[in-house]
Amino acid sequence: MFSHDNITYASFFFCKTHGWHEETEQLSSLSFLPMGHLAAILMDVFAMITVRGKTHCADRNALRGTLVDNLKEVRPNRFFAVPRLWEKFSERILEAEQNSSWPRRMLLRWARAQTLQNSNAVLDEVQKGVPYKPTLSYKLAHRLVISYGFCRLSIK
Secondary structure, three states, rough: HHHHHHHHHHHHHHHHHOHHHOOOOEEEEEEEEOOOOOOHHHHHHHHHHHHHOEEEEEEOOOOOOOOHHHHHOOOOOOOOOOOHHHHHHHHHHHHHHOOHHHHHHHHHHHHHHHHHHHHHHHHHHHHHHHOOOHHHHHHHHHHHHHHHHOOOOOOO
């Protein structure tokens, strides 16, 4: 059983840990998980209330294939998803990579490698306290490739 104090503390701590309280722009998210899902309540409702953000609701078919359309329409700057959804995103990216020409395929592979390296650096900052600074190659990959898919998401 979760109490109101548990959930408000968890959302406050989550926002503080991820630096959401320091944002100057208004945060927005896309809610697509059922509200019976505790993570959905925590991230989409309470965390957005904590930082005075906006939560957009996806249509009822979001988990049946229209989620990408909802993301394109709403363009949230924060996005929380369950691991299976990230696996589906990865599968679609790999499929698009395989069906593209070799120069584009090389560019996509390079951008994925830069993103992985950047994600590991962010995790090192969180876990080990190592100062984080994005590399020039990651900034270039973000500008050329990554920003087309998730252009408003705040990715360190």
